[in-house]
Structures are given as C-alpha cells and as structure tokens.
Amino acid sequence: MRIGELAALAGVSVRSLRYYEEQGLLTSTRSAGGQRHYTQDDVERVAFIQRLYTAGLSSRTVTELLPCLDSPSDENSDAAMERMAKERDRLSTHIEDLLRTRDALDVLMVAAQAHRDARQTAA
Amino acid sequence: MRIGELAALAGVSVRSLRYYEEQGLLTSTRSAGGQRHYTQDDVERVAFIQRLYTAGLSSRTVTELLPCLDSPSDENSDAAMERMAKERDRLSTHIEDLLRTRDALDVLMVAAQAHRDARQTAA
DNA sequence: CTTGCCTCTCACATTGATGTCAGGTTTTAG
DNA sequence: CTAAAACCTGACATCAATGTGAGAGGCAAG
Structure with missing residues (x-):
C-alpha cells in the first residue's frame, strides 16, 4: 500500500510516517x-x-528498542533488554505519579462538589 | 522568601517560576x-x-483549574468542575493506555529473555 | 561605600513531533 | 492521452516549557 493508505489505517498523518x-x-x-x-x-x-x-518514549529511545522487535536474535538485545527494563521502570513510576495526580484531582472535585451542595442547601 | 529559595525548595528552575x-x-x-x-x-x-x-495538563488547562483550588467558592467552580471531570477522564484513559504499553513492553522483554535463555542453553 | 550575589526584564534559542507550503513528479481514472 | 489525485523533497512554521545571555538594578556583609 502507499503512504496515504497506511496513514489512514494507522490513524496518523502522512507527514508523521515520513x-x-x-x-x-x-x-x-x-x-x-x-x-x-x-x-x-x-x-x-x-x-x-x-x-x-x-x-513518553522519545523517538531516539524507540529507535533503540525497535531492533529488538524486528529481530530478537542479536546481541543488540542485550542493550535493548537493559533499555526496556529502564523504560519499564520509568513507565511504572510515571503511572504511579499519574494515579496520585488523579487522586489529587478527586480530592479537589469532592471539595468543589461539597461547596456546590452547600450552595444548593442554602438556596 | 525570594525566588531562588522557592526554586530550590520546589525543585524547579527560577525561569520556570517566572x-x-x-x-x-x-x-x-x-x-x-x-x-x-x-x-x-x-x-x-x-x-x-x-x-x-x-x-500532561497544559499550562492553559492548569490556569482554568487553579482558581478552584484558590477559592472553591465562586461559580467559576461550575466551569472548573466540568474541566476537572474532563481531565480526570483523560487522565484515566491515559493511565489505561500506559498500562497496556507496559504490558506490551513486558511481552517484548519476555521474548527477549526467552531468546537469551535459548542462547544460554545452546552454549 | 563597595563587593558579590541575587534578582529584574527582554529577547532569542532549543527540543520533538507535526503542520504547511511550494514546486515538481508519479500514479490512476476516465 | 489528459486531468485529477496522490506522492516526492525540502524548507520553514508551530507549540510549550525551559534554557541562556545581556545589561541593569536590588540587597546584605564587610
């Protein structure tokens, strides 16, 4: 297939594929x-x-990882293995962080809702 | 305190605070x-x-949310409430996405490890 | 008062992924 | 064959947060 079709199927722009x-x-x-x-x-x-x-992986990091996806055969997988472990860790940390942030948002929302309820009661 | 001290305490650059x-x-x-x-x-x-x-919230979005943190009192909380709910959803979706990505990484790592083991056995 | 450190504003640079435009070529449909 | 649609390369633009540097001024210790 040509680039336009791939772009459509993958849901990205032609520019991005290039x-x-x-x-x-x-x-x-x-x-x-x-x-x-x-x-x-x-x-x-x-x-x-x-x-x-x-x-959140950079293009450069993805470049380092993809060979492993292509051919899980060479010793490049040694380096890739380490890279993947590292990124996995980073990802886990990030997920934890996002969960805490979501919790913080929840707290804010509860507070806002409480205020809203109070206003409702007062009205 | 002055800007340098705040920067140090919060762990961000002076430039960022400005x-x-x-x-x-x-x-x-x-x-x-x-x-x-x-x-x-x-x-x-x-x-x-x-x-x-x-x-992943933009500066602009944070701007819309912070008034709610400052004074959970005005009707701005109506708009902020909606914004927060929306961002919370986006965040949840993103977290799900990251979890799936982490799983995908795990699969890759298991494959790489399997190859490594195979090499080990052959040696 | 002076020296040194911190701060001020303004402005331009950077990074990464992508948008966009221009001018030209290939492919496809009629 | 011709016109439209898709594609090519190359270059410059964009956004957001931050870095960086210049030139000037504030502030505290000696």
Whole structure:
C-alpha cells in the first residue's frame, strides 16, 4: 500500500510516517517512481510506535528498542533488554505519579462538589 | 522568601517560576525594589503545578483549574468542575493506555529473555 | 561605600513531533 | 492521452516549557 493508505489505517498523518522513516523507525520499499510502499505489518508497527510515543518514549529511545522487535536474535538485545527494563521502570513510576495526580484531582472535585451542595442547601 | 529559595525548595528552575507567573499560575508580592516574594504555601502550590504538568495538563488547562483550588467558592467552580471531570477522564484513559504499553513492553522483554535463555542453553 | 550575589526584564534559542507550503513528479481514472 | 489525485523533497512554521545571555538594578556583609 502507499503512504496515504497506511496513514489512514494507522490513524496518523502522512507527514508523521515520513518522519518515522527519517528517524529510522519505519522502512519502506520504493516504487520505480520513488513512492513509498508498505506492507500490512506496517500498520501494526506504526500503532506500536504511536503507543511508545504516547508512553513518553522519545523517538531516539524507540529507535533503540525497535531492533529488538524486528529481530530478537542479536546481541543488540542485550542493550535493548537493559533499555526496556529502564523504560519499564520509568513507565511504572510515571503511572504511579499519574494515579496520585488523579487522586489529587478527586480530592479537589469532592471539595468543589461539597461547596456546590452547600450552595444548593442554602438556596 | 525570594525566588531562588522557592526554586530550590520546589525543585524547579527560577525561569520556570517566572513563567508560571506569566501564565497566571502563580502570584507574588513585590519588594520595593521589584523583587518577587513568596510564602511557604507557594512551595506546595508549585509542587501541585508540577504534578499537573507531568500529568500532561497544559499550562492553559492548569490556569482554568487553579482558581478552584484558590477559592472553591465562586461559580467559576461550575466551569472548573466540568474541566476537572474532563481531565480526570483523560487522565484515566491515559493511565489505561500506559498500562497496556507496559504490558506490551513486558511481552517484548519476555521474548527477549526467552531468546537469551535459548542462547544460554545452546552454549 | 563597595563587593558579590541575587534578582529584574527582554529577547532569542532549543527540543520533538507535526503542520504547511511550494514546486515538481508519479500514479490512476476516465 | 489528459486531468485529477496522490506522492516526492525540502524548507520553514508551530507549540510549550525551559534554557541562556545581556545589561541593569536590588540587597546584605564587610
């Protein structure tokens, strides 16, 4: 498929796909005319890239991790293993942080609701 | 206290504190010479701002929420209430997403480990 | 009063992912 | 074959938070 179709299927912009390629996260074969062609597998790959992005991983970090996804075979997995463990930790910490923040928001909301109720009672 | 001390206590840069003020997230009294002065409470406030930032809230959104923290009294809490509920939802969704991403990482790590073990056995 | 440190404002730089525009080429539909 | 639609490269723009540097002024200790 061409880049527009992949973009539609993966729900990202054409611009982003070109950027991913520029960053070495995604490869494509080229037609005689120079247009990029992708396979069905790339849809899932792009989705995974997106997932890592929204998890706060940088493009650079994703670049380090993806080889492991491609070929869990070389000794690059040694480095990737460490990287993944590290990112997993960071992710866990971040999740904990978000949970605490959500709790804090809940507290604020309860307070606001209490005030609202008080106003209601007064009216 | 002056800005440097607050920055140290809250663990943020002086630059950031000025930025927060510019964005209306933080206020300060000024000395005769024009220097900013803060109270002890501001330490907690800055920490809370940081918390919301790392939760992915934009400066603009935080601006809308903070009045509710300041005075849970006006009808601004009506708008703030809605905002908070919306952000809470967004946060929950994001947390779910991160959890799934962490699971995905775990799967990758298990695969990598399996390969490592296989190599170990072969050796 | 002077020296040194902290602060002030203003303004420009940075980072990362993406938007957008321009000018040109390829592919596809009719 | 031709026109429209999709694609190409390259470059500049954007946003948000923060860094950084210049030039000037405040403030406390000696």
